[in-house]
Amino acid sequence: MTTPLVPFGKSRGERADAARNRERLLEAARAVIAEQGTSQVTMDGLAERAGLGKGTVFRRFGSRAGIFRALLDDDERRFQERVLSGPPPLGPGADPVRRLVAYGCERVPFLLEHHAIARAAVDRSHPTPAGAASMTQPHLRMLLGLAGLPPAHLDGLTVQLTAALEGPLMLYLSAEEVPELPEPGAPHPLVDGWRFLVERLVGG
Amino acid sequence: MTTPLVPFGKSRGERADAARNRERLLEAARAVIAEQGTSQVTMDGLAERAGLGKGTVFRRFGSRAGIFRALLDDDERRFQERVLSGPPPLGPGADPVRRLVAYGCERVPFLLEHHAIARAAVDRSHPTPAGAASMTQPHLRMLLGLAGLPPAHLDGLTVQLTAALEGPLMLYLSAEEVPELPEPGAPHPLVDGWRFLVERLVGG
DNA sequence: ACTATAAACGGACTTTACCCCGCTTAGTGT
DNA sequence: ACACTAAGCGGGGTAAAGTCCGTTTATAGT
Numbered sequence: 001m002t003t004p005l006v007p008f009g010k011s012r013g014e015r016a017d018a019a020r021n022r023e024r025l026l027e028a029a030r031a032v033i034a035e036q037g038t039s040q041v042t043m044d045g046l047a048e049r050a051g052l053g054k055g056t057v058f059r060r061f062g063s064r065a066g067i068f069r070a071l072l073d074d075d076e077r078r079f080q081e082r083v084l085s086g087p088p089p090l091g092p093g094a095d096p097v098r099r100l101v102a103y104g105c106e107r108v109p110f111l112l113e114h115h116a117i118a119r120a121a122v123d124r125s126h127p128t129p130a131g132a133a134s135m136t137q138p139h140l141r142m143l144l145g146l147a148g149l150p151p152a153h154l155d156g157l158t159v160q161l162t163a164a165l166e167g168p169l170m171l172y173l174s175a176e177e178v179p180e181l182p183e184p185g186a187p188h189p190l191v192d193g194w195r196f197l198v199e200r201l202v203g204g
Numbered sequence: 205m206t207t208p209l210v211p212f213g214k215s216r217g218e219r220a221d222a223a224r225n226r227e228r229l230l231e232a233a234r235a236v237i238a239e240q241g242t243s244q245v246t247m248d249g250l251a252e253r254a255g256l257g258k259g260t261v262f263r264r265f266g267s268r269a270g271i272f273r274a275l276l277d278d279d280e281r282r283f284q285e286r287v288l289s290g291p292p293p294l295g296p297g298a299d300p301v302r303r304l305v306a307y308g309c310e311r312v313p314f315l316l317e318h319h320a321i322a323r324a325a326v327d328r329s330h331p332t333p334a335g336a337a338s339m340t341q342p343h344l345r346m347l348l349g350l351a352g353l354p355p356a357h358l359d360g361l362t363v364q365l366t367a368a369l370e371g372p373l374m375l376y377l378s379a380e381e382v383p384e385l386p387e388p389g390a391p392h393p394l395v396d397g398w399r400f401l402v403e404r405l406v407g408g
Numbered sequence: 409a410c411t412a413t414a415a416a417c418g419g420a421c422t423t424t425a426c427c428c429c430g431c432t433t434a435g436t437g438t
Numbered sequence: 439a440c441a442c443t444a445a446g447c448g449g450g451g452t453a454a455a456g457t458c459c460g461t462t463t464a465t466a467g468t
Contacts, residue, residue, distance in 0.1 A: 015434055015445060042424065053448030055428085060446095064425065119328060122375070156397025163371025164364040170375055171326075171367060193360025200405050219464055222416065246454060257418030262456065264416095
């Protein structure tokens with residue numbers, strides 16, 4: 001009976017129509033965002049645009065913020081793969097300090113690009129903005145540990161550095177203040193700041 | 205005609221009934237928060253409780269988040285005074301590094317105490333959570349400058365350290381993870397982390 | 409006191425996130 | 439093929455944020 005083994009990433013138990021509708025909804029969301037910005041994304045609007053019922057939208061994503069989280073997760077997964085198994089210094093192989101720096105250098109542009117969506121994914125009922133944080137936090141923790149940070153400070157510093165990296169783009173920058181990211185490779189104040197921070201913190 | 209010169213802090217131009225109603229509403233808000241938590245604060249509920257119309261609530265505070273911002277500002281002003289003109293090392297007089305450390309030591313408990321309200325003051329339509337940030341950011345910037353940080357890194361680091369200090373309590377800690385703050389003076393991981401961060405950053 | 413006026417008030421109205429529950433359908437075992 | 443069942447679907451219903459505009463009222467100038 002040609003039972004396909006893991007036809008897509010979805011871990012067994014999601015029906016084919018459900019998966020199709022999810023894709024349809026995400027595409028609709030991307031279209032609305034591109035055309036009119038995140039603030040114009042409404043549950044009813046998405047449902048109509050995708051030719052589905054409103055209830056379906058909620059079943060798939062749980063909440064409005066959930067839609068943006070799902071959009072982020074898509075790109076987030078790719079980012080995560082580069083961190084976990086890509087080439088150094090972002091991936092494994094380089095020494096911890098260089099990996100920390102590299103992580104920030106890649107993460108800041110990533111967040112700048114996803115700024116609007118990431119902000120829309122913040123939800124007062126959920127503590128962490130996205131799956132985003134759940135990747136950054138353990139990764140930083142591991143690297144900081146390897147870099148020889150005193151264990152007594154590890155927990156507090158992990159949380160603070162996570163906030164230092166992701167917080168600015170969640171909390172302290174408005175949409176208008178996010179300029180086009182300059183030419184790739186050009187210096188960005190947040191990247192510079194991060195490098196300086198890490199090197200002073202664990203390099204000395 | 206007994207025109208009182210600045211009878212209260214309100215800087216001329218706010219009518220007496222407006223001021224009275226503002227107080228009434230803030231009191232109602234504090235009561236609801238104490239009884240049922242921030243999530244149960246609704247604009248209609250507040251209006252009814254204060255015996256006013258809903259339009260008035262919006263006129264006074266602009267938005268739901270605005271109410272929480274107003275509540276914070278009250279305490280924030282007191283905090284600010286201690287920073288600007290209180291005794292060192294929090295106030296002026298000590299050297300910049302000690303003032304930075306002291307700022308974190310006082311700020312973390314402050315934010316822990318106001319955690320629920322501070323989170324409720326976050327609003328996706330407004331970039332910074334409260335007047336909170338507008339105090340922390342320039343203050344840190346000044347101290348970091350005095351502490352001899354290279355000007356090239358000053359802007360980026362200011363934003364990041366602000367996020368490092370305030371971000372954890374906005375974004376990365378859920379309500380359940382905020383324990384009663386231990387006895388005053390007892391060590392807190394975030395305070396320790398902050399001290400370590402600052403000393404490494406500008407002390408070395 | 410009286411009037412003018414700008415601010416404040418109130419509550420109906422609109423929009424939108426989110427809930428609910430009866431109906432439909434894809435997947436599975438025979 | 440067929441029936442069975444759990445998952446998915448739809449859209450009407452609720453509650454709460456935010457807007458609007460006609461009415462009321464505090465204050466200043468005379």
